[in-house]
Amino acid sequence: MKILVISDTHKRNDNFFRVMETIGPVDMVIHCGDIEGSEYAIETGAGCPVEMVAGNNDFFSQLPMEREFEIEQYKVWLTHGHHYYVSMGNERLKQEARSRGVDIVFYGHTHRPDIDLEDDIMVINPGSISYPRQDGRKPSYVLMDIDRFGDVHFTLRYL
Numbered sequence: 001m002k003i004l005v006i007s008d009t010h011k012r013n014d015n016f017f018r019v020m021e022t023i024g025p026v027d028m029v030i031h032c033g034d035i036e037g038s039e040y041a042i043e044t045g046a047g048c049p050v051e052m053v054a055g056n057n058d059f060f061s062q063l064p065m066e067r068e069f070e071i072e073q074y075k076v077w078l079t080h081g082h083h084y085y086v087s088m089g090n091e092r093l094k095q096e097a098r099s100r101g102v103d104i105v106f107y108g109h110t111h112r113p114d115i116d117l118e119d120d121i122m123v124i125n126p127g128s129i130s131y132p133r134q135d136g137r138k139p140s141y142v143l144m145d146i147d148r149f150g151d152v153h154f155t156l157r158y159l
Contacts, residue, residue: 001072003144004046007032007080007108008128010057013041015129015139015159020045023143028071030144032108032126033080034058055080055108072146074103081107081125090116090123097121104152113140115154124154 004026009016020026029046033055043050054063067078077100084093086109094116097105104122112134113127127133127140134140138158145153 001027001146003028003030003071003146005030005032005106005124005126005142005144006129007126008034008055008111009036009038009042009130010034010128011036011038012130013038013045016042017045018159019129019141020047030078030106032078032106033063034108035061035063037061039063051078053078053080056082068100068102071104073150074146074152075101077102077105079105079107081109086110086125090114090125094118094121094123097123113142113156115142115156117154122152122154126156129159 026048028048029050031042031052033053034057036057053067054061054065069076077097086093086107106124111128111131114125116123124142126142129139129141132139140158143155
């Protein structure tokens with residue numbers, strides 16, 4: 001299973017469409033918020049199931065603030081992260097994820113990619129595909145693969 005994880009597109013979707021052309025079909029797209037009214041464009045461009053949540057800039061969105069769902073055997077929590085002070089680190093987010101009993105948490109907000117894998121929790125931020133803030137300022141996204149044995153792998157990629 002191949003899953004594209006993105007965040008913080010802020011209504012600038014050209015890089016999302018470039019990535020979709022580059023990586024080919026995916027089984028799912030996960031958007032960690034700050035879509036700013038581009039829900040339809042993301043859903044249409046994905047051509048597959050899409051999970052997305054509202055971010056701090058999605059003022060009039062009907063999207064939920066958080067979602068919990070399953071991907072194969074993994075319990076997933078999707079949040080933008082701003083309610084968990086992720087700009088100051090992901091410890092509070094991890095604490096909440098553990099209390100929810102999830103395996104994987106996806107978040108955005110910081111515009112900086114991070115793959116934080118611990119024995120009991122996987123915390124993934126794909127960075128921003130439109131407005132990156134990390135050193136080098138390259139737009140980023142994460143590809144999540146679940147292999148035939150059910151093991152999950154995360155690859156951070158840049159445009």
